[in-house]
Amino acid sequence: MSLREALEDAGISDQRLLDAFEAVPRWRFLPETEEEYADEDVALSIGAGHMSPQPSVLARLLELAEVAPGERVLEIGAGRGYLTAVLEALDARVIAIEREPKLAKRAARRVDSPVHAADGFAGWPADAPYDLIVATAAVAEVPDAWLAQLAPGGRIVAPIGARHQRLTRLDADGHRREDLAVDFASLQRR
Numbered sequence: 001m002s003l004r005e006a007l008e009d010a011g012i013s014d015q016r017l018l019d020a021f022e023a024v025p026r027w028r029f030l031p032e033t034e035e036e037y038a039d040e041d042v043a044l045s046i047g048a049g050h051m052s053p054q055p056s057v058l059a060r061l062l063e064l065a066e067v068a069p070g071e072r073v074l075e076i077g078a079g080r081g082y083l084t085a086v087l088e089a090l091d092a093r094v095i096a097i098e099r100e101p102k103l104a105k106r107a108a109r110r111v112d113s114p115v116h117a118a119d120g121f122a123g124w125p126a127d128a129p130y131d132l133i134v135a136t137a138a139v140a141e142v143p144d145a146w147l148a149q150l151a152p153g154g155r156i157v158a159p160i161g162a163r164h165q166r167l168t169r170l171d172a173d174g175h176r177r178e179d180l181a182v183d184f185a186s187l188q189r190r
Contacts, residue, residue, distance in 0.1 A: 003022065003040075003041070007041065010059070014059075020089035021086055024082065024089055026082060029085070029107075046080045050103065053136060058082075064157045065134055068131075070091060071131040074094075075094055077120060078098040079136065083134070088111060129154065138161065140160070155171045
């Protein structure tokens, strides 16, 4: 089964998203020991004690985000750059943050977008405001810095919750929509 078929089986129907995931070879973003599982809808190790969420969860996050071509996107928790590459395939203008310097370097070699080794809680004010902020690390509550870096009409999509998280979309106007229950590693302060 292809990754596209696995995403369709998981309920992903947005053709732009399916095309973007199909355009990005996941194996390029995995350690050699994990490459054989690249087309499976499973979470995989990306090294440094971190996991890449399963593609269907990333696709659901992006469905909630409603990424439009040309949007300025801040990605928090870039890992090895897989989601960054998918965002690029959606024609987003991405700035990525990864707190682990080794992972940030690996991601920077695999994507066209800038990848910074930095504290995700602080966001990246140098290039703000952002139309969209996406996080692949859980937070108990959305940090004030993210809200301050959001453009008018923008939105944040992240796994939010102290013990149990839900993929949540928070619009700049304060509208909040919770979705899929997930289990992400928590964002850590440097």
